[in-house]
Amino acid sequence: MDHFEIVDGELHAEQVPLSAIAREVGTPVYVYSRATLVRHAKVFREALSALPKVHIAFAVKSNPNLAVLRVLAREGYGADVVSEGEMNRALAAGIKPEDVVFSGVGKTRAELIAAVRAGIGQFNLESEEEGVELSEIAAALRTRATCTLRVNPDVDARTHAKISTGKAENKFGVAYDRASGIYARLSALPGLEMRGLAVHIGSQITDLEPSRQAFLKMGALMNALRVQGYTVSHMDLGGGLGVPYKAGDDLPTPADYGRMVSEVAQGWGVTLMFEPGRVITGNSGVLVTEVVRVKKGTGSPWVVVDAAMNDLARPAMYDAWHDFAAVRPGGETMTANIVGPICESSDTFALGREIDAVKAGDLAVFRTAGAYGATMANTYNSRPLVPEVMVDGERWAIVANRIEPATILAAEQVPDWLA
């Protein structure tokens, strides 16, 4: 459930008509509902309430907007970060360093130093090499870094190949068969405190079975490590739970996921950690766009909108589906191709889709755009960086400005030798 509904013939975000936002901020613009974010955060936490010890770290990459992070900080969420930039955002939003988990396959030396200095709560190590480097850094700073070892369980998440992370051929984590040897060697290092294992097999997962298989493998590894005398007090099960992108999609709910985890992790005696991203933010946001013009074609007409693949990259990158809806639907429909203005054929949101009938100047939205939307935006074709708005009941605020091409141009210079 979200808070984007038609009231008096017009799509609203909570109690705010989207046309009011478009009038003042212009389009394209991302609009987030605070109430939906809060609801999703509570539903996910509630789904895990049968588990004894739980730590939830919001996957910042899915939506790193400072106001979004603040909402989740107020819900008691920690943060899962993958760069110094994300770490600084989480801290700026008021998330305590000890509630931050630092993931990522390529943390640089500078990032490791900054994170140790900041007192980050947990490093999810993705290789033995990273562990050795972090140990040196922590020891030099006269401390110990608390870590888990991310394991690649070689399980197919059955999601899009480009967002699958738990197969042996993916770059993430250490090979399952090598994990206990690496854990043993890392446990002996002076600058590390190894406290557990981490796993994350992919994103937009729509079937619980692969996660269950992966978690069972992690449980077996945990037992083997304990038999060898090692401590495993924390198990980070990652994120990845999918969300419905199409009206009518039937997916496992957070409650289904929670039940599966409770069954698998029965008797583990660990703090279970989770890194949800999309399931919290996906349906909390829409991308509002204006129809530039409707162009006749040889087949369906081309509905050219002012949002493009630089604003919402998912359709171009993963052939992802985002529902499209008119802000003031008139009841008629049309079959159309929806495209953006960018000079690439991949700048296509939908082909031959039945949509609300629209004409030039109409406002429309792409739904389920709160996750991996604005965060993946860029300025290709010298377009502005898309702004973001948050709605809270009757009030709303710009939470990220539109960054104009002139601002980006001002950061460039022509060297003397080209004058």
Ligand SMILES: Cc1ncc(COP(=O)(O)O)c(C=O)c1O
């Ligand atoms: C390590 C890690 N944790 C958490 C997430 C969040 O995933 P999702 O947004 O699918 O919940 C990701 C992204 O897939 C990730 O790579």
Ligand SMILES: N[C@@H](CCCC[NH3+])C(=O)O
């Ligand atoms: N960017 C991807 C998700 C990647 C998840 C990163 N671990 C998407 O839009 O679906």
